[in-house]
Amino acid sequence: MVAAKAGHSSVVGRLLEAGAPWNALDKNGLCAGEHAEAAGHQDVVNQLVVAGCRAELILAAAEQHVRPNGQVSNQDFLARSVRYSSSNDRILDEDGEAVMMEWEQPLMEAHAEAICCSGGDILNVGFGLGLIDAAIQRRKPRSHTIIEAHPDVHKKMLDTGWDKKEGVKIVFARWQEVLPGLGPFDGIFFDTYGEYYDADMREFHSLLPKILKPGGVYSFFNGLVPTNPFFQAVYRQIVDMEMAAMGIETTFISLPVDAPDESVWKGVKHRYWCSDAYYLPVCEYIEADHGGESQAESRTPPSS
């Protein structure tokens, strides 16, 4: 950390080679990448991002929850009840963990804008409060498929008439059971609960070439390590690399987040968000006739 703070990239390199963990924290909870970033040593930041991506450690650590603080497995979550608040501004699981909260509305609006840009056939995985589905409906797509696996959430969808909306098809199942038998789609959004990047999201991503049409847009709720900006940057890089291996280019759009004040978290077991920035992923096939340079230019660097 001292070497990172001082910008000594050769020393940082040697320490990493000798097995120093890229993601160790000091007593103030800061990692080497944050020290380097604060001191303006971008070369060291980039070096640590690359090391983080390569390290076996990151692959193990990649078992991040798609949504933070979901402490139960997906199957357990689906087998237990959830409750909607009376004002419909949140869903809590049996432990009082927030499954979804209304403060995310502007983020969901932005995701809908990204995936509905060409209209057509849209897929959303995970209904929750229906925020993104309402935003999708406002954009009047040709068809709108919603995969939802929780019985209580499915009941809420029926109680609120989602099954009667024109063009809407509800698939009451885990996405693992019905994909890739659906689609293909022009726009896809993924936002489940109690699932992990390593085990679940990566599997979902591997289906994209089958379910995303050429010219289509994929996005997902980016809840990967929201508590640490440097670790977030590493995950953005990992997603970018894994998508690129499938011929898909990822652009992260940086959005300011109006951090919900303390009162919003009252009654929620864990506050799952504290960052003032959100990096909205937009994933599209790399076009064969695209110039390599212009693609690189349009990417957001991992440390931004």
Ligand SMILES: C[S@@+](CC[C@H](N)C(=O)[O-])C[C@H]1O[C@@H](n2cnc3c(N)ncnc32)[C@H](O)[C@@H]1O
């Ligand atoms: C965070 S909420 C989605 C919030 C939604 N984006 C919104 O705008 O309100 C996650 C949803 O995914 C559902 N879900 C969890 N695991 C699933 C799975 N394997 N397949 C389908 N839906 C799942 C949950 O029941 C929950 O309704």
